[in-house]
Amino acid sequence: MLTLVGMSHKSAPLDLRERACFAENAVPDALARLLASTTVSEAMILATCNRVEILCRTADGGVAAPAVTAFLARERGIELPVLERHLYVREGLHAARHLYAVACGLDSMILGEPQILGQVKRAYAVARGCGATGVVLDRLLQHGIAAAKRVRTATGISRHAVSIAYAAATLARTIFDDLSGRSALVLGAGKMTELAARHLVSQGVRDLVVTNRTYSRALQLAEALGGTSVAWDTFGEELARVDIVVTGTAAAHPVVTRAQVREAVRARRGRPLFIVDIAVPRDVEPAVGELDGVYLYDVDDLQGAVDAAMDERRRAAEEAWRMLDVEVVAFDRWRQSVDLGPTIAALSGRLHALGEDELRRFARRLAGLSPEQQAVVRDLARSLIQKVLHTPIVSLKSAAVRGEASARAALYREIFGLDDPRPDAEGSGTGPTHAIQGGKDD
Amino acid sequence: MARALLAVALAVHLVGIALAAVGELRHREAVARAGALALAAAWLLELATLTAIGLAASAFPLRTGPEYLLVLGWFVLTLHLALWYRSRVRAAALVLPPVAALMVLAGFLLADPPSRTSPLTTQGWFVFHTSIATAGVAALAVSFAMSLLFLVKERALKTKRSLRVLTALPTLEALDRIGFQALLYGFPLLTLGIATGMVYSATVHDHIWIWGAKEIFPVIAWAVFAGLLWARFARGVRGRRSAILAIAGFAFALLTFVGMVR
Numbered sequence: 191m192l193t194l195v196g197m198s199h200k201s202a203p204l205d206l207r208e209r210a211c212f213a214e215n216a217v218p219d220a221l222a223r224l225l226a227s228t229t230v231s232e233a234m235i236l237a238t239c240n241r242v243e244i245l246c247r248t249a250d251g252g253v254a255a256p257a258v259t260a261f262l263a264r265e266r267g268i269e270l271p272v273l274e275r276h277l278y279v280r281e282g283l284h285a286a287r288h289l290y291a292v293a294c295g296l297d298s299m300i301l302g303e304p305q306i307l308g309q310v311k312r313a314y315a316v317a318r319g320c321g322a323t324g325v326v327l328d329r330l331l332q333h334g335i336a337a338a339k340r341v342r343t344a345t346g347i348s349r350h351a352v353s354i355a356y357a358a359a360t361l362a363r364t365i366f367d368d369l370s371g372r373s374a375l376v377l378g379a380g381k382m383t384e385l386a387a388r389h390l391v392s393q394g395v396r397d398l399v400v401t402n403r404t405y406s407r408a409l410q411l412a413e414a415l416g417g418t419s420v421a422w423d424t425f426g427e428e429l430a431r432v433d434i435v436v437t438g439t440a441a442a443h444p445v446v447t448r449a450q451v452r453e454a455v456r457a458r459r460g461r462p463l464f465i466v467d468i469a470v471p472r473d474v475e476p477a478v479g480e481l482d483g484v485y486l487y488d489v490d491d492l493q494g495a496v497d498a499a500m501d502e503r504r505r506a507a508e509e510a511w512r513m514l515d516v517e518v519v520a521f522d523r524w525r526q527s528v529d530l531g532p533t534i535a536a537l538s539g540r541l542h543a544l545g546e547d548e549l550r551r552f553a554r555r556l557a558g559l560s561p562e563q564q565a566v567v568r569d570l571a572r573s574l575i576q577k578v579l580h581t582p583i584v585s586l587k588s589a590a591v592r593g594e595a596s597a598r599a600a601l602y603r604e605i606f607g608l609d610d611p612r613p614d615a616e617g618s619g620t621g622p623t624h625a626i627q628g629g630k631d632d
Numbered sequence: 633m634a635r636a637l638l639a640v641a642l643a644v645h646l647v648g649i650a651l652a653a654v655g656e657l658r659h660r661e662a663v664a665r666a667g668a669l670a671l672a673a674a675w676l677l678e679l680a681t682l683t684a685i686g687l688a689a690s691a692f693p694l695r696t697g698p699e700y701l702l703v704l705g706w707f708v709l710t711l712h713l714a715l716w717y718r719s720r721v722r723a724a725a726l727v728l729p730p731v732a733a734l735m736v737l738a739g740f741l742l743a744d745p746p747s748r749t750s751p752l753t754t755q756g757w758f759v760f761h762t763s764i765a766t767a768g769v770a771a772l773a774v775s776f777a778m779s780l781l782f783l784v785k786e787r788a789l790k791t792k793r794s795l796r797v798l799t800a801l802p803t804l805e806a807l808d809r810i811g812f813q814a815l816l817y818g819f820p821l822l823t824l825g826i827a828t829g830m831v832y833s834a835t836v837h838d839h840i841w842i843w844g845a846k847e848i849f850p851v852i853a854w855a856v857f858a859g860l861l862w863a864r865f866a867r868g869v870r871g872r873r874s875a876i877l878a879i880a881g882f883a884f885a886l887l888t889f890v891g892m893v894r
Contacts, residue, residue, distance in 0.1 A: 346659055350795060364798045365789065367805045459868025464803055479790070483871050491792045498795040 192326070193254040194285035195262065195277055196236075196243030199299050203275035210266050210273075212237040216310070220265055225322060228257040232324040234317035234331070238309045240299055245289060247326050255279045279594045282451035286330055287518045293338035294510050295348065302347035307338050307507060337517040344513065347506040350499030355382070357495045358466045359389040361487060362434055365464050374434040375425060376417070377445065379407040382468045383438035387415055390434060399432065401425045403439070409513035429454035435465040437473040446474040448481070455481050468492070493574070499557030533599040534583055536608040541579060545571045636686040638740055639703075640679030642676030645709075645733045645776075648674050652725035657800055664725070668716055671729055675713060676738060678706045679882030694762040697889055698742040703763075707770035711814075715774065721802045721810055727777035732745035761832050765825030769885050771818030772857075779875035786872055808870055811878060813820075819857050822885070825852050846888055853884035 197210060212220055217235050224233050224246070233246040244262065248254045259277060263270045280288045287324055288297070293310045295302040314331040351360040359369075366372055372395050378388045380400040387398065398417030402408035405421060412419035420428065421515070429435065429451060439445055444540050446465070451474075455463065460483060467474040467488045479486035487495075547558075549571055556564055582602065589598040603609050672853025682702060685693040693699045706801070712728035712758030713804070717723060781801055788797040829850075833839060860877040863869035 344660075348797070349659075361789075361798070363803070364785075365802075365804045367803050367809075460864075460870025460874070462871065485789050487792065494792060495795060502795065550672070 191252070191254070192245070192247050192282055192285040193258060194243060194245045194280040194288055195255055195258045196241060197276050197278070198241035198243075200297070200562045201278055202561070206268070206272070206276055207242060208244040209261065209268055211239075212242065212266075214316060217313075217316050219546055221266070221317060221320055221322040224258070224261050228254065228261060230258065232253050232327040233322050234313055234327060235239060236310060236313040238306065241292070243292070245285065245330075247324070247538055253281075255281070263490055266430070267455045281489070281520055283522055286334070287514065287522050289330065290334050290337055290514045290517055291511070293334050295339050296507055296510055296512065298316035300352055301500070301507055302342075304348045307335070307342070310338075311335055312316040326525070330521060331522075333517070333521055337514070341513045341517075345506040345510045346501055347510050348505075350495075350502050352496055352499050352503070354383045354468065354492045354496060355389045356490065357492045357499070358386050358436070358454070358468075358487065359393045361466075361485075361492075361495065361614060362464050363393065364392065365462050365485060366433060368394070371396055371430040372434060373397035374436060375432040376400045376411070376415075377425060377435065377473060378402055378439035378469065379404075380438050380440070383436055384411060384414070386436045386438070386466060387411075387470060390436070395434065397432075399425075400430055401428075403441075424526075426450055426454070429463075430457040433461070433464065435463065436468070437465070437467045439473050441469070441473060442471060444473060444475045446478065447475040448475045451478045451481055451484060458483070458509070459612075466492070517537075523591060523595075526595035527587060530586055530590055530595055530599060533608065534586065537582065537602060538579055540606055540608060541575045542572070547573050547580070634681050634688065635740075635743070636734070637677060637684060638681040639824055641674050641681055642733065642736060642740060644670055644677060645674035645729065645736065649729045649733060652729060656723055656725050657796075659800070664722065666712070667725065670678030671716075672713060675706070675709050678702070678709065682706060692759045692763075694766070694874065700738040700762060700766065701735045701739035701742070701889060704766050704769055704773075705732040705737075706737065707766055708732040708773045711774050712772055715810075719806075719810065720842050721778070721806055723781055723787065723801045724774070724777050727780055728774065729738065731773055731777065740891075754854035757828070757832055757835070758759055761825060761828035764821055764828060767884075768818050768823075769888075771814050771821060772853075772878075772882050772885055774814035775811045775818055775878045778807045779878040779882075782807040782811060782875040783872065784876075799888075804871070808874065811875065812864065815857065815860070815878060819854075819861060822850070822854055822857065849887040851886050853881045853888075856884060 196596060199207070199208060201257070202210070214237070217237070220235060221233055224230055224244070229250065229252050230246040236243045236245070242262075244258050246254055246258060255545075259274060259279075260270065260279075262268070263273045289310075291297050293307050295304065295306050298306050310331075314323070314335070318328070318331075334374075344612050351357040362369060369390065370393075372397050374387065374390050374397070376383055376398065379400065387400075391398065398412070398415050399418045400408045400412040400417055401422050401424075402411070402419075402506060403418070403422050408419040408422075411417075429446075435446075437446060446467075451463070453464075457577070463484045465478065465484065465486045465614055466473055467486065470489060472488055474486060474488070476488075477487070478484060509568040556567060586595065586598055586602065589595050648667050650667070651663055651670055652667030654660060655662075655667050675807075680692045685699065685702075689695070694703055709732040710729055712724060712732065715724055715728070724822075782804065785798065785801045785804055786792045787809060833842070833847075856877060860869075860874060860881065864874060864875070
C-alpha cells in the first residue's frame with residue numbers, strides 16, 4: 191500500500207519544518223535506513239523549504255504510517271508527540287492524489303508556482319539513484335511528473351505573474367517584441383526599484399541608466415546592475431531615448447511631469463514608452479498615462495494585475511483538480527492490474543496442477559508408450575491448459591483497464607476455488623513477474 | 633454544383649473560425665491546431681469552388697462583383713494561413729478568418745445569374761486589373777486585422793483591466809510592425825489596381841473617370857493610405873493613429889463593392 195507522511199507550510203510552523211528537513215546529500219543514507227528498519231519496500235523523500243514528505247510503499251499491504259513517523263522522529267531528533275501534531279498522513283490513492291497535487295503546485299504557498307515540479311523530479315532522481323524506488327513508485331512518479339506537466343500546460347496555472355516586480359516585467363513583454371537589447375531608465379535607488387530593475391535585467395534588458403538625487407547611490411546601483419548612471423537633472427533627455435522607465439523615489443511630489451513626457455513623446459516618433467511607477471506617493475503625474483503611446487502603471491495597477499493573476503490561478507486550480515482526479519484514476523487502473531499478479535499466478539498454478547494430477551492418474555495406461563510419445567502427451571496437456579487460460583487472463587486484464595479488476599478477480603477466485611486451502615493452489619510464488627507484465631500490457 | 637461545394641466550404645470555414653477562436657482565447661494548442669486544419673480545408677474547398685466556376689464559364693472567376701468577393705475572401709484566407717504558419721501572430725485567427733468568411737458569404741448570397749456578365753470581363757486586361765486589385769485589398773485586410781487587434785490591445789493596456797486580452801494578443805510592436813508591412817505590400821497593389829482600372833475604362837468605355845462608387849471609394853481609400861504612409865515616414869506617426877487610419881482606409885476599399893454588386 192502507498193503511504194505518504196509529511197508536513198508543509200499548511201500544517202507546521204517554520205522552525206519545525208527546518209528541524210524536519212533533510213539536506214539532499216543526506217537523503218540516500220536516510221532512505222537506506224528507512225528501508226532497513228521498517229517493512230517499507232520503496233521510498234522517496236521530498237524536502238523543500240516549505241515541505242518534508244516521505245512517500246513509501248509496503249509490498250505486503252501493511253500499514254506504514256506509524257513506523258515512518260517514528261523513523262522521522264528518530265532521524266531528525268524531534269519528539270514524537272510534537273511531530274504527530276503537525277504531520278498529515280495520506281494512504282492509498284489519497285497519497286497518489288496528494289503527490290500529483292504537490293507536483294502541480296496546487297499545495298504550494300504561492301498557488302501554481304513552478305519550482306516544486308523540479309524539486310519533485312530531483313527527489314525522485316535521488317531516490318531512484320540509490321535504488322530506493324521500485325515498480326510502483328517508479329510508475330507513480332513518472333506518471334505523476336508527466337501528468338503535472340500536462341496539467342500545467344492545459345490549465346495555465348503558472349502562467350500569470352504574481353509579484354509586483356515580475357508583473358512589471360511581464361507587462362513590458364506584452365508591449366515589446368523582445369526585451370533583450372531594450373533600454374531602461376531607473377529613477378531612485380531604493381529596494382523596490384532595484385528589485386524591479388533586476389527583473390528587467392533578467393528578462394534581457396541590457397542598456398540600463400540609473401539616476402538618483404544623491405548621485406553616489408545611483409552610481410552604486412548602476413554598478414550592481416551592470417548599467418550606467420547619469421546626473422539627476424539630465425534624466426529628461428533619457429525619457430526620449432529609453433523604452434522602459436522604472437521610478438521609485440521618496441519624493442513627496444511627482445518628479446516626472448506631463449509636460450516633460452509630452453516633449454519626450456514628440457521626439458520618440460511613435461515608439462511606445464512603458465512607465466512603471468512603484469513609488470508612494472507617486473513619482474509620475476497620472477495625466478502622463480493619457481499621452482499617446484505612453485503606458486503608465488502605478489503600484490495599484492500592478493497590484494491589480496497581480497490580483498487578477500491570482501484569480502486566474504485559482505480558476506485554473508479548479509480545473510487542475512478535475513484533471514488530476516482523472517490521472518489518479520488512470521494510476522489506480524494500472525495499480526489494479528498489478529494486483530492481478532497473484533490471481534493470475536494462482537489460476538495458472540491451479541490448472542497446471544490439475545493437468546499434472548490427471549497425467550499421474552493415467553500414468554499406468556500411458557506406460558505402453560515410448561518416452562517420446564509420453565512427452566508428446568504431456569506437451570498436449572500443457573498446451574491445452576495454456577489455451578484454456580488465455581481467454582480468462584485477457585479478460586481479466588481488460589477488466590483492469592476499465593477499473594473493474596477487483597470484482598473480476600474475486601469472481602475468478604470463487605469460480606476456480608483459488609482461495610481453497612489445497613496444496614495445488616500454491617502457484618502464487620511466481621507473482622511478481624506476472625505483476626510487471628500485467629502492468630506493461632495496458 | 634459549385635454552389636453546393638461553396639456551401640460546404642462555408643460550413644467548414646465557420647467550424648474553423650470557432651475552433652481557432654476557442655484555441656487562441658483559451659490557450660488550447662490542440663484546438664487552435666484543429667481550427668487551422670479546418671481553415672486549411674475550407675481554403676481547399678473554396679479553391680475547388682473557384683476552379684469549378686472558372687471551368688464552367690471557361691473564364692477567370694472575376695467577372696462579377698460576387699465572384700470578386702469570393703476570390704477576395706479566398707485571398708484573405710490564404711494570407712491568414714501563411715501568417716499563421718510563419719509568424720507568432722496567431723491572434724490574427726480572431727479577425728482574418730471571420731473577415732474572409734463574410735466576404736465569401738456575401739459572394740455566396742449575392743451570386744449573379746451568369747447572364748448578367750459582360751463578355752468584356754473575360755479579357756486578359758480586365759482579369760489582370762481585378763486580380764491585382766483583389767490581392768491588394770487582401771493585403772490591406774491583413775493590415776486592417778492587425779490594426780484592429782492593436783486597438784483592442786492598446787485599450788486593454790490603457791484601461792489596465794483585461795489580463796486575458798493582454799496575454800492572448802501579440803505584442804503591440806508586433807501588431808504595429810506586421811500591420812505596416814501588409815500596408816507596404818497592399819498599397820502599391822491598390823495603386824496598380826486603380827491605374828489599370830482607369831486604363832481599362834479608357835480603352836473600353838472611352839472615358840477614364842465616372843462618378844460611381846466603384847471609382848470613388850478606391851480613390852478615397854488610396855488617399856487615406858497615402859496619407860498614412862506619409863505620416864509614418866515623414867512624421868513618425870505610429871501606433872493608435874496609424875491603426876485608425878488603416879482601418880478607415882480598408883473600410884473605404886470595401887465600400888467599392890457597393891458599386892459592384894448594387
